[in-house]
Amino acid sequence: EVQLVESGGGLVKPGGSLRLSCAASGFTFSSYSMDWVRQAPGKGLEWVSSISSTTTYIYYADSVKGRFTISRDNAKNSLYLQMNSLRAEDTAVYYCARDGEYSSNWHFDYWGQGTLVTVSS
Amino acid sequence: QSVLTQPPSVSAAPGQKVTISCSGSSSNIGKNYVSWYQQLPGTAPKLLIYDNNERPSGIPDRFSGSKSGTSATLGITGLQTGDEADYYCGTWDSSLSAGVFGTGTKVTVL
Numbered sequence: 109e110v111q112l113v114e115s116g117g118g119l120v121k122p123g124g125s126l127r128l129s130c131a132a133s134g135f136t137f138s139s140y141s142m143d144w145v146r147q148a149p150g151k152g153l154e155w156v157s158s159i160s161s162t163t164t165y166i167y168y169a170d171s172v173k174g175r176f177t178i179s180r181d182n183a184k185n186s187l188y189l190q191m192n193s194l195r196a197e198d199t200a201v202y203y204c205a206r207d208g209e210y211s212s213n214w215h216f217d218y219w220g221q222g223t224l225v226t227v228s229s
Numbered sequence: 230q231s232v233l234t235q236p237p238s239v240s241a242a243p244g245q246k247v248t249i250s251c252s253g254s255s256s257n258i259g260k261n262y263v264s265w266y267q268q269l270p271g272t273a274p275k276l277l278i279y280d281n282n283e284r285p286s287g288i289p290d291r292f293s294g295s296k297s298g299t300s301a302t303l304g305i306t307g308l309q310t311g312d313e314a315d316y317y318c319g320t321w322d323s324s325l326s327a328g329v330f331g332t333g334t335k336v337t338v339l
Contacts, residue, residue: 143328145274152231153266153274153317155328169327208264208279214321214328215264215279222273 110134110218112204117223130187130204138182141207144189146200194227233331240337245308249334251301251318261321263301268315310338
């Protein structure tokens with residue numbers, strides 16, 4: 109069974125840093141691109157970042173470019189999101205999502221349960 | 230600010246049909262495949278449709294997708310109370326080199 113479990117969320121002050129982790133199991137992690145998607149309280153989904161299976165391709169939303177860094181450790185079946193210079197508008201539930209295996213086109217077939225990041229003084 | 234525009238809400242009686250539109254541009258929907266997600270209250274999103282109109286295993290054929298030009302549509306027939314949720318379209322934007330989601334649509338079963 110595919111499982112994605114996020115951790116590392118919490119309360120942080122503006123300008124602070126936080127590192128999110130996503131532990132993957134039930135599939136060959138090293139074969140899949142992975143993404144982070146966030147959802148501010150009461151708002152819609154916002155794509156954050158993507159990393160290919162071998163880290164060759166990495167993309168970021170303009171809203172986080174230069175502040176967030178996505179990475180992965182295929183030996184540990186883990187995905188990470190290092191978030192620096194955090195702002196109030198970064199407050200959201202952060203989901204880890206697997207790029208779908210149904211086709212090579214953009215879609216996510218598995219999602220974690222999410223971890224809440226709150227940026228507030 | 231979402232790049233893809235959806236109606237904020239749609240509603241219908243049980244057993245009826247609803248359609249949700251998703252409007253984009255030539256750099257996203259016009260050039261790439263669209264996927265759709267259902268988010269029940271308090272849960273993570275769930276894939277409903279990929280590649281514009283394909284259903285993953287386990288998704289009933291009451292859910293359908295289509296795409297024309299720079300717009301996509303999700304259809305739900307035989308509406309059930311369990312379909313009350315938020316629905317999002319999404320695709321890749323080739324100009325932004327970024328993923329983009331729709332603004333989201335809340336489906337209410339009257």
